[in-house]
Amino acid sequence: MRTETHSEQQPMNRAKIMVVDDDPDLRQALSLRLRANNFDTVNACDGYSAIALAQKERPQLIILDLGLPAGDGFAVLKNLQEYPALSVIPVIVLTARDPEGNEKRTLESGAIAFFQKPADNDELLGVIRASLEAGMGGGGGLPS
Amino acid sequence: MEQQPAHVLLVEDNPGDADLVRLRLVESKSDVFVNCVPRLSDALACLDAETPSLVLLDLNLPDSHGAETFRRIMEKAPSVPVVILSGQDDEALALKAVHQGVQDYLVKGDITGKQLERALRYAVERQGLLRALEITRKQQLEFKNQFLSHISHELRTPLTCIHQYVTILLDGLAGPMKPDQTDHLKTILKSVNQLHAMIRDLLEATRADSGKLRIDQRCIDIGELMQQAVAMMRLTAAEKHVGLQSALDQAVPLVYADPDRTLEVLINLIDNAIKFTPANGSVAVLASIVETDPAAVYISVSDTGRGIPQESLPQVFERLYQDPNSVDDSRAGLGLGLFIAKEIVTLHGGRMWVASEPGAGSTFSFTLPLYSLAKLLLPVITYEGRLRESLVMVRVELTPLSKSLRGSWKETCEQCLERLRLCIYVDKDLVLPATGTSGPVETFFVVASTDVERVGILIDRIRDQIGSLPRLKAGGTLRVTAEKIPAPPAADSSILEQQVWGIADYVTEVIQKGLGSKQNFTEKENHENAN
Numbered sequence: 169m170r171t172e173t174h175s176e177q178q179p180m181n182r183a184k185i186m187v188v189d190d191d192p193d194l195r196q197a198l199s200l201r202l203r204a205n206n207f208d209t210v211n212a213c214d215g216y217s218a219i220a221l222a223q224k225e226r227p228q229l230i231i232l233d234l235g236l237p238a239g240d241g242f243a244v245l246k247n248l249q250e251y252p253a254l255s256v257i258p259v260i261v262l263t264a265r266d267p268e269g270n271e272k273r274t275l276e277s278g279a280i281a282f283f284q285k286p287a288d289n290d291e292l293l294g295v296i297r298a299s300l301e302a303g304m305g306g307g308g309g310l311p312s
Numbered sequence: 313m314e315q316q317p318a319h320v321l322l323v324e325d326n327p328g329d330a331d332l333v334r335l336r337l338v339e340s341k342s343d344v345f346v347n348c349v350p351r352l353s354d355a356l357a358c359l360d361a362e363t364p365s366l367v368l369l370d371l372n373l374p375d376s377h378g379a380e381t382f383r384r385i386m387e388k389a390p391s392v393p394v395v396i397l398s399g400q401d402d403e404a405l406a407l408k409a410v411h412q413g414v415q416d417y418l419v420k421g422d423i424t425g426k427q428l429e430r431a432l433r434y435a436v437e438r439q440g441l442l443r444a445l446e447i448t449r450k451q452q453l454e455f456k457n458q459f460l461s462h463i464s465h466e467l468r469t470p471l472t473c474i475h476q477y478v479t480i481l482l483d484g485l486a487g488p489m490k491p492d493q494t495d496h497l498k499t500i501l502k503s504v505n506q507l508h509a510m511i512r513d514l515l516e517a518t519r520a521d522s523g524k525l526r527i528d529q530r531c532i533d534i535g536e537l538m539q540q541a542v543a544m545m546r547l548t549a550a551e552k553h554v555g556l557q558s559a560l561d562q563a564v565p566l567v568y569a570d571p572d573r574t575l576e577v578l579i580n581l582i583d584n585a586i587k588f589t590p591a592n593g594s595v596a597v598l599a600s601i602v603e604t605d606p607a608a609v610y611i612s613v614s615d616t617g618r619g620i621p622q623e624s625l626p627q628v629f630e631r632l633y634q635d636p637n638s639v640d641d642s643r644a645g646l647g648l649g650l651f652i653a654k655e656i657v658t659l660h661g662g663r664m665w666v667a668s669e670p671g672a673g674s675t676f677s678f679t680l681p682l683y684s685l686a687k688l689l690l691p692v693i694t695y696e697g698r699l700r701e702s703l704v705m706v707r708v709e710l711t712p713l714s715k716s717l718r719g720s721w722k723e724t725c726e727q728c729l730e731r732l733r734l735c736i737y738v739d740k741d742l743v744l745p746a747t748g749t750s751g752p753v754e755t756f757f758v759v760a761s762t763d764v765e766r767v768g769i770l771i772d773r774i775r776d777q778i779g780s781l782p783r784l785k786a787g788g789t790l791r792v793t794a795e796k797i798p799a800p801p802a803a804d805s806s807i808l809e810q811q812v813w814g815i816a817d818y819v820t821e822v823i824q825k826g827l828g829s830k831q832n833f834t835e836k837e838n839h840e841n842a843n
Contacts (some may be wrong), residue, residue, distance in 0.1 A: 191469065197476035204485045265460060265469035266515070268524075285468050286475035286508060289483075 183300050184208040186227035188218040188244065190236050194209075198262075205293055206211065215239020218245050222254050228300060232279070234263040234270065245277040258299045262287060318344060320432070323385075324397060325350040325373050329420055333368065333397065333428070340429035347686040352384060359389045366432055369396045371402060371409075373839075378402075382409050393439035415439055451521060460518045464511045471511070475504050484687060507790055513648040518629060520655040527570040527659050528726075530746040531683045531823065533575070535560040536599050541578035544585065550569040554586050555594035560814070564599050566820065568683040568745070569660050577653045578613070581676045585615035585651065588635070588674070593617060605679070608662065612677040619670040628666055629654045647791050686816035692742040693761060699811045700740065702763040703797040705822060708732065708756040708774060711789045724781060725754050731777040732756060735770065747823055757823060760796070767794045795822075811839045 182260040185207045189195045192213070193290050199209040210225045214216040222230065230233075234241035241261060248254045261274045264285045271282040320337060324330040330348050347364065347644060349355050352375050355367070369390070371381045379843050385394055394419040396407035397453060406417035417433035418428065479487055480499045489497070518527040538558045549556040567574075578597065585595040593616040602610050620628060620635070627633050632647040657664045657678045668674035693700050725746060730741045740761035760770055771792050779790055800814035 191473070193473050194469075194476060197473065198478060200485060201476070201483075202481055204483075264465050264472065267464070285472035286504075289479055 182208050183228040186210045186230045188212045189233040215244045218244050230259045230262050232259050234265050249278055319794050320346045320366050322346055322348040322368045323355040324370045336425045336428045340425040356388050357524050362559045369399045382414055393435040395435050457518050457522050464515050467511055469839045486499040510646050513646050516652045517648045528569055529568050530569045531566050534599050537575055550584050553591040554589045558597040561600040563611055569680045573656045577656050580649045581613040581651045585613050589615045589617035608679040610679055612675050615673040616673040618669040620674050622669055646806050685820055689816055690812050701762040704760050704767045704794050705797050706758040706794045709791040710754045735773045735777055764796050
């Protein structure tokens, strides 16, 4: 298991986002962009560490790739549902896979949105902000 | 390897002929099992119960004649080889049957044991080969599709990486950029976007090839879509100093089409038109109704470009077609755009064609079906030749937590329609196809045969069903309201059809008011200037 954590000296209101992707370059790029937009990030590189890190860090939102080692994105979605505290965290799927066949399945598995790579940065940020504002963000708390 | 037909189904109504064939069969091969039936219906029943290695078929039976006989047999058991027993007088028909997939024919009276044995053995072998060929062809097509789908996935990953880091640099997230550095990065980004579009086209064309391209038809305002397409292409046109405008015949009613796909077609045609139009030229998008074809809307994209040579016109919609004279426009794409556009229009039941005059420009036109509410309403709101007494229109409005959740929202809307259909009585209520494209609110309509007093039950049912959708629970809002549909004036109550039209018109008006963009369109019409 390998995880990367980036948290800067944080004011309390910075939301923490977990990025799950097996490509280190993409993880880094996405984290960079999120931090530039005033989010804290924690990164996981496979399905197993995603669950472990979600338990430990309680992020307010998860960005999840589908093709992952040690438990693919669908397995992660399923596992998150099994922990009440994690099941409330909104998950945005960001994958290179075709929406056909995958979009419906991810949404049925509990994800709130599906983006195909390469995704439009502004659109992705828009959905992240909207779902955080809507109070869907859990981090252990309950949706209002 | 030799394959001996071991089990023959002989379909022959003449007992003399049947005995003769049976005799010849047994002569040539002692262990053959022959099942003889006199009628087509018997033969079809036999094929239900068993799979013979071959069918030996007389074309003229008591219950079927000629070509119909072998067609029915082949439809029932496409994998079983068929050999026809023909008389002297219908040899021509037998030959025709061979062209349509029958393996062979034998002329009665000329049959010898040896000839029969040979014919049957070859028939079985040929059929086996054909089947193997067909299976291979299907496997290859499947392989090609999987291959392309895999390739496009694998290409996307490095492409995403390039996209991410280029935008990080462009957005200044890694420090300030000098102006010419920004320009270079923009050039990279443009190429990345082109590559992205090509990967998408490749997949789309594969889907079209294998019949997997799907459309989701809705009731849409074509004027609004044209406006949207023009707005999206305005920058591209301005960069090339090409004028871009759209106009709509005021009388164009709602169209029944997939909004995303239609937008794709419009963008594709406009993009092409701009590409082949020199500076100071113009591109116009028009929608109108043609009197001779009142069930469709005609949409055209015209340019003042260099046009297409007559001899190339038939090929422009073909896969991989590229304009051979395209020098200055450099990287034009894969040449799949028009092919995909035409496939999309064809899936809607429309047509697409091109007219062009070299030097004077080209016009690409296509048709889309109009939305006919009356056709949908007729079986629901009439009963025993009369209009149902009380009709109510229920409006279901959904607001998502964010407009940009479009992809997911689309799924939610589909689920919503499915659930609405569970709430109604199919023989007297109707869930109207989804409407509109714009705005954060998604509105659905139900026309129900009930009165305002009793509609409360329906509203409660809808609230229960839709309110429990997980996505809506997570953050959207739901509003369900009902209004009475006024009865059409008594004056034209004599003709049922007119009454249905009246109701349909009323309902359409309510829907259009909901869409709300129709009136604004003329004011907002785009007149982009070349400079």
